[in-house]
Every structure is written in structure tokens, then in C-alpha cells.
Amino acid sequence: MTNSGCGLHNDVYCERTEAIxxxxxxxxxxxxxxxxxxxxxxxxxxxxxxxxxxxxxxxxxxxxxxxxxxxxxxxxxxxxxxxxxxxxxxxxxxxxxxxxxxxxxxxxxxxxxxxxxxxxxxxxxxxxxxxxxxxxxxxxxxxxxxxxxxxxxxxxxxxxLQGRSPVLLSGAQVGDVVAYCGQLGWAAAGYSVLSRGFRSPVQVVNAHRRPDPPYAQGPLAADLGATAMTDVSDGLIADLGNIAKASGVRINLVGASIPVPRKLADVGSALNIDPLVWVLTGGDDYALVATFGREIELGAEWTVIGAVVEGEGVRVDSRRWEETGHEHFR
Incomplete structure (x- = not known):
């Protein structure tokens, strides 16, 4: 009888524990x-x-x-x-x-x-x-x-809140910049990999299994003066769309400013999927995205990807994306 790591001569005990x-x-x-x-x-x-x-x-x-x-x-x-x-x-x-x-x-x-x-x-x-x-x-x-x-x-x-004012969806102002912190698209890429029966690359698959939100950056963004903020749970465009609607503004994203990690590009090539789709519409990474006044100096953790302008909705390089993200019951 081999030792399964549960303890010497404890194989029967381990099987019984598993069966409880x-x-x-x-x-x-x-x-x-x-x-x-x-x-x-x-x-x-x-x-x-x-x-x-x-x-x-x-x-x-x-x-x-x-x-x-x-x-x-x-x-x-x-x-x-x-x-x-x-x-x-x-x-x-x-x-x-x-x-x-x-x-x-x-x-x-x-x-x-x-x-x-x-x-x-x-x-x-x-x-x-x-x-x-x-x-x-x-x-x-x-x-x-x-x-x-x-x-x-x-x-x-x-x-x-530790004395802070809550950062709402409705506070974005025309002239603000849009920035995010954390990972975008990794969990969606991991879902695509798993859906096709694969279990690697492990780094991508694990992003779907176990997200790593930047918790500390939320309070820090509030201290910096973020005017609006949300976590990316349903997709960057969908969640920014909530900010745009609540604030009565349009959010313009610049495609060239939104980084696509090399690992996602490689997986996208293997699966014949544009990795930018994962970055723009994939949820479950729980990155933070916020709007800030242009005069605010952001830390290295934040990447500026667009601006708040007059209008409605979200645009990427001045065009709508048909696929916006996850929505229950649809």
C-alpha cells in the first residue's frame, strides 16, 4: 500500500475522510x-x-x-x-x-x-x-x-470608507481622463482556453480561476480625487458604459493606449480570436477603472486609456463595439 501523503498507513482513513x-x-x-x-x-x-x-x-x-x-x-x-x-x-x-x-x-x-x-x-x-x-x-x-x-x-x-466620500458612478466630468489599474482580458482568455478543453497556458487559465483585484488602489484612487470608479466585472466597455450613463457623458477610449499583453496575443493567435475583444469585453478580472481630473498625477499602477467628453455611451477610436460584455438573462 503506497503512502498518499495523508500519513503513514493512513490510506484507508484518507479514503473515508474523502467519502464523508x-x-x-x-x-x-x-x-x-x-x-x-x-x-x-x-x-x-x-x-x-x-x-x-x-x-x-x-x-x-x-x-x-x-x-x-x-x-x-x-x-x-x-x-x-x-x-x-x-x-x-x-x-x-x-x-x-x-x-x-x-x-x-x-x-x-x-x-x-x-x-x-x-x-x-x-x-x-x-x-x-x-x-x-x-x-x-x-x-x-x-x-x-x-x-x-x-x-x-x-x-x-x-x-x-475611513472618512472618505464614496466614489460613485455618477461623478465623471467632461475633460476627465479615464484610467485603469489591474488586469484586463486575462480571465476571459482563460475562459476561452478552458472552453476549448485546454488547461494551459497556466497563467491565463489561473486568471479565470482566481482573480487578483488591486484592492488597495481603490482607496488610493479616492484619495487622489477619482471622480467616478467601478470594478471591471462584466467587461471594460460595459462597466464604463455604466459610468457614462450615470454621469451623462461619453467615454472615448483610444485603442492604441489599451495594452494587449504578449501572452494574450499568443493565445488569441492560437485560438483565432482578436485578444482586444477579451480586453474590451471580458469580465471577471475585477480591475478598477476610474475617471480623474487631467491635473491629477497618477501612480505607475494606473494606465490612461481615454477621456470623458460630451455625449453618451462608450466609443473605441470613435466607433461603437457591438459586443459590450456579459449581461444576465440575455
């Missing part, structure tokens, strides 16, 4: 399991265990964002590990908090799953959530569990 499912421990056993290793932060006054959590709000205001992830709609277990899914579930919510100019403080998790889901999957998912929370400086403070035919995750993130 949610139904074996029940609702309250599951709650106890997923809350056992949670670490509070300074803002966590009362964590899991009571009817509700209590989170400190020194600013007097709370930034709140909620997202849902449904198996085979937002993630696939044959494409992503449970740990990857945990990271992504937290990241997409914390990116919303950062886009308001706030700092993530807490996360609440609603978890629905089939009764025969292995507990090892739950453990790995929670580990991913905890790791992403740790990197963002937030804590998991509560949630709920329920039985479901497919894994469904409802994630609510809380944030602290």
Missing part, C-alpha cells in the same frame, strides 16, 4: 466546521455564533455589496478547485468595496449545497475564502447554510 459528506454531519455540524478556524479582525466586535454579527463602523457608514455564484453558471468544479472558488467568491465582492473607495472589513457567506457534497470540498472552499479575506484585511463574520441541488453561494461584503 455534508449529510453525515448535518446542518449544525457543518456550521461548526466552517466557523471553527475563522480569525476576527479589529473591526469584528462579535463574530459567528449569535443571531447576528457586530462589526465596528468607526466611520459611521458601512459600504455593502452582495454577489451570487451558482455552480455551472459562475464556476465549474471540473475547471476550478474549491480553494479557487473560495478566493474568487470573496474577490469579486471585495472589488466592489474597493471600487467605492472603501477598505474591506467583513464577509457574510450564504452557502447552499447538495447533501452528498464531500466535506473536503467545503474545507477547501472555506480555506480559499479565509485566505482571500486575510489578504484584504477582512474577516468572515457570519452566514447561513441550506440544502440545494447545486452549489449556490451568496456573498455579502462590508467595507469602511
Amino acid at each position: 459528506t455534508i449529510s453525515d454531519i448535518g446542518e449544525f455540524g457543518l456550521i461548526a466546521r466552517v466557523t471553527a478556524d475563522l480569525t476576527p479582525t479589529d473591526t469584528t466586535l462579535l463574530g459567528p455564533g449569535d443571531d447576528a454579527a457586530v462589526v465596528a463602523t468607526a466611520d459611521g457608514r458601512v459600504v455593502v455589496s452582495t454577489d451570487m455564484l451558482v455552480e455551472n453558471r459562475h464556476f465549474r468544479r471540473d475547471w476550478s478547485t474549491a480553494n479557487d472558488i473560495g478566493h474568487k467568491a470573496a474577490a469579486k465582492n471585495f472589488a466592489d468595496i474597493a471600487a467605492m473607495g472603501a477598505v474591506p472589513t467583513a464577509l457574510v457567506v450564504a452557502f447552499a449545497a447538495p447533501a452528498d457534497l464531500p466535506l473536503t470540498w467545503v474545507d477547501d472552499f472555506m480555506a480559499g475564502l479565509r485566505e482571500e479575506c486575510g489578504g484584504a484585511g477582512a474577516a468572515i463574520v457570519g452566514g447561513d447554510v441550506v440544502a440545494s441541488d447545486v452549489i449556490t453561494l451568496g456573498i455579502t461584503a462590508l467595507g469602511d
Whole structure:
């Protein structure tokens, strides 16, 4: 009998551990399991265990964002590990908090799953959530569990403005520049690769599995004086379109100013896809895009890609793009 890495002579034990499912421990056993290793932060006054959590709000205001992830709609277990899914579930919510100019403080998790889901999957998912929370400086403070035919995750993130004014979609002004921070197009390229049955290049595929939003740049952009900001979850053009509509302006993007990384160009060539399509319309990278007054000196993390002018909608080199990005129910 070979040693699988679970411990000497523990192969049978490991197989039994893998076979244990949610139904074996029940609702309250599951709650106890997923809350056992949670670490509070300074803002966590009362964590899991009571009817509700209590989170400190020194600013007097709370930034709140909620997202849902449904198996085979937002993630696939044959494409992503449970740990990857945990990271992504937290990241997409914390990116919303950062886009308001706030700092993530807490996360609440609603978890629905089939009764025969292995507990090892739950453990790995929670580990991913905890790791992403740790990197963002937030804590998991509560949630709920329920039985479901497919894994469904409802994630609510809380944030602290720390005295800043929230950066809204509606603040872009004619004459502002448009700039982004983070990655664009990588997650969409990874999705295209996985959809065709490939698992490499690993760097591209991993961008779809586990995004890396620039959380710290959201509050920094607010401090610099960003007039409007959002995270790129549905695609650069689609999300800038939300800013343009809310602000009553047009956003002109300059194609030559929008970098297409060599790796994406290589993958695009292999798949016969224009990589600029991924950059302009691909979501799930959770980059930040914002508008700033022309006089503001931006750091090296931000790339200027266009300007705010009179009009409506978004243009790339003065023309519309027919494909704008992801939209549910269409």
C-alpha cells in the first residue's frame, strides 16, 4: 500500500475522510466546521455564533455589496478547485468595496449545497475564502447554510470608507481622463482556453480561476480625487458604459493606449480570436477603472486609456463595439 501523503498507513482513513459528506454531519455540524478556524479582525466586535454579527463602523457608514455564484453558471468544479472558488467568491465582492473607495472589513457567506457534497470540498472552499479575506484585511463574520441541488453561494461584503466620500458612478466630468489599474482580458482568455478543453497556458487559465483585484488602489484612487470608479466585472466597455450613463457623458477610449499583453496575443493567435475583444469585453478580472481630473498625477499602477467628453455611451477610436460584455438573462 503506497503512502498518499495523508500519513503513514493512513490510506484507508484518507479514503473515508474523502467519502464523508455534508449529510453525515448535518446542518449544525457543518456550521461548526466552517466557523471553527475563522480569525476576527479589529473591526469584528462579535463574530459567528449569535443571531447576528457586530462589526465596528468607526466611520459611521458601512459600504455593502452582495454577489451570487451558482455552480455551472459562475464556476465549474471540473475547471476550478474549491480553494479557487473560495478566493474568487470573496474577490469579486471585495472589488466592489474597493471600487467605492472603501477598505474591506467583513464577509457574510450564504452557502447552499447538495447533501452528498464531500466535506473536503467545503474545507477547501472555506480555506480559499479565509485566505482571500486575510489578504484584504477582512474577516468572515457570519452566514447561513441550506440544502440545494447545486452549489449556490451568496456573498455579502462590508467595507469602511475611513472618512472618505464614496466614489460613485455618477461623478465623471467632461475633460476627465479615464484610467485603469489591474488586469484586463486575462480571465476571459482563460475562459476561452478552458472552453476549448485546454488547461494551459497556466497563467491565463489561473486568471479565470482566481482573480487578483488591486484592492488597495481603490482607496488610493479616492484619495487622489477619482471622480467616478467601478470594478471591471462584466467587461471594460460595459462597466464604463455604466459610468457614462450615470454621469451623462461619453467615454472615448483610444485603442492604441489599451495594452494587449504578449501572452494574450499568443493565445488569441492560437485560438483565432482578436485578444482586444477579451480586453474590451471580458469580465471577471475585477480591475478598477476610474475617471480623474487631467491635473491629477497618477501612480505607475494606473494606465490612461481615454477621456470623458460630451455625449453618451462608450466609443473605441470613435466607433461603437457591438459586443459590450456579459449581461444576465440575455
